[in-house]
Amino acid sequence: MNKTIYVLNGPNLNRLGTREPHIYGKATLADIEAICRSELPDWTIAFRQSNHEGELIAWVHEAIAAGAGIVINPAAYTFTSIALLDALKMFEGPIIEVHLSNIHRRESYYHHSYVSKVAIGVIAGLGADGYRFALRAVSSALA
Numbered sequence: 001m002n003k004t005i006y007v008l009n010g011p012n013l014n015r016l017g018t019r020e021p022h023i024y025g026k027a028t029l030a031d032i033e034a035i036c037r038s039e040l041p042d043w044t045i046a047f048r049q050s051n052h053e054g055e056l057i058a059w060v061h062e063a064i065a066a067g068a069g070i071v072i073n074p075a076a077y078t079f080t081s082i083a084l085l086d087a088l089k090m091f092e093g094p095i096i097e098v099h100l101s102n103i104h105r106r107e108s109y110y111h112h113s114y115v116s117k118v119a120i121g122v123i124a125g126l127g128a129d130g131y132r133f134a135l136r137a138v139s140s141a142l143a
């Protein structure tokens with residue numbers, strides 16, 4: 001079986017560590033990548049971040065051919081991108097949506113996720129540990 005899990009991160013997540021730490025915590029994206037790799041050491045983790053919608057879509061297209069599962073924090077594109085949703089609809093493996101913050105406790109514009117239409121599960125509000133649980137969920141779904 002293909003052993004590659006794509007962990008995709010959307011806009012502004014490259015700023016983690018100093019970006020509103022009271023909301024997103026102090027873990028950097030590199031810290032989160034290390035968490036992901038340590039959680040599933042026997043899997044290949046394609047860990048990526050982009051501030052560009054089209055680049056995230058291209059990575060989803062790559063995962064359609066080469067990936068077993070997707071963990072995605074689409075960040076702001078969660079709430080705006082039908083294009084990203086359309087790409088994710090083509091992916092046949094398990095998708096877990098993750099958010100560092102509890103988007104449902106925040107401003108109303110963070111409350112409707114397009115991505116949730118295709119995710120088998122959503123993890124929000126658990127900070128960097130949310131990625132750990134997301135990877136466990138994808139691994140379990142593929143077992």
Ligand code: DHK
Nearest residue numbers: 012073075076099100101110
């Ligand atoms: C990250 C973002 O950048 C925001 O646009 C989302 C999400 C929340 C997070 O909590 O990881 O609303």
